[in-house]
Amino acid sequence: MDAATIYQAVNTKYSEFASHANEGEAQASQRTRIAASFGYSPEDLASLPTGTNLGLSCGNPLATANLQPAENMVDLGSGGGLDCLIAAKQMLTGSPSPSGKIYGIDRSEAMVTLARKNAAEANLPEGLVEFIQAPITDIPLRDSTIDLVVSNCVINLVHDEDKPTVFKEIHRLLQPGGRVAISDLLAKKPxxxxVRHDAALLVGCVAGASLVDEYRRWMEEAGFRKESIAFINTEKDLNVYHDADGTAPCCMEETESKSCCDKSSESACCVEKNGIEACCTTNVEAGKKVDFNEWVASYQIYAIK
Incomplete structure (x- = not known):
């Protein structure tokens, strides 16, 4: 699947997430359950405007990032502003007038619009948080101006050919000694x-997951200190993404069954037959769900420039 097709699919689906950010108590409850399972505190989640937490996290990159009030932070793929607004509150806890700044970068216009709305509702000091519409492969910020770069379940959505560019951009932005705290899904096996070419699984953060060795190589090639690069498998249960009734993953959508579907598939909903790729919902009807834990794991990734 080429990069343009991937980015169009991702933009369409994540714009849809943004448009439904404030709909449904059951959906909000599921999103809270997902965020809590990845380490977000009830207090942090309750303090955010409705529609900030979209249930799309795979970790909590701020948990050990130790953000300081005088530091500048960038969030790659900032979505509805979850990590940016929590970071802002952390800075304000450290100082009533923080001198640092937080930038949220997102390709989706709908997500940036939502994040700006949420930031306004949060009543933050003017200029503390800024959301910018841009791809994370080409970030419109100056070199060596950032202390901390975070990202939460986003880099797996980037085409493999562009992932090295993402890490080069991160390295470019960071000051010497600047640090990276990334939460992402990484593949357990090839x-x-x-699976790799199924659009629904790609938008669902599974098919685009890279191997640890690939991720490490890209970070080293970008210039990060080899001894500083660390990968921690959090061993979280990723099947938390399935809806409470067990019928569909949160990052995917049920689609009509295709005649090409092979109902005998036990390990994945996606099959290829007669040259056609499809994500089959027959597996849902039969009580079979994609086992995310079979293919990917949630990692915390750290590095220093």
């Missing part, structure tokens, strides 16, 4: 073709 994925078969029918």
């Amino acid at each position: 994925m078969p073709h029918h």
Whole structure:
């Protein structure tokens, strides 16, 4: 699947997430459950405007990032502003007038609009948080001006050919000694073709997951200190993404069954037959769900420039 197709699919789906940010108590409860399972405190989640937490996290990159009031931070793929607004509150706890700044970068216009709305509702000091619409492969900020770069379940959505560029951009932005705290899904094993090229699984943060060795190589090639790069498998249960009734993953959507679907598939909903790739909902009807834990794991990734 080429990069343009991937980015169009991701933009369409995540714009849809943004448009439904404030709908449904059951959905809000599920989003809270997902965020809590990845380490967000009830207090932090309750303090955020409705629609900030979209249930799309795979970790909590701020948990050990030790953000200081005088530091500048960038969040790659900032979505509805979850990590940016929590970071702002952390800075304000450290100082009533923090001198640092937080930048949220997102490709989706709808997400940036939502994040700006949420920031306004949070009544933050003017200029503390800024949301910018841009791809994370080409960030419109100056070199060596950032102390901390975070990202939460976003880099796996970037086409493999562009992932090295993401890490080069991160390295470019960071000051010497600047640090990285990334939460992302990484592949446990090489994925078969029918999984790797399934659009629904890609938008669902599974098919685009890279191997640890690939991630490490890209970070080293970007210039990060080899001895500083660390990967921690959090061993979280990723099947938390399935809806409470067990019928569909949160990052995917049920679609009509295709005649090409192979109902015998036990390990994945996606099959390839007669040259056609599809994500089959027949597996849902039969009580079979994609086991996210089979393919990917949630990692915390750290590095220093």
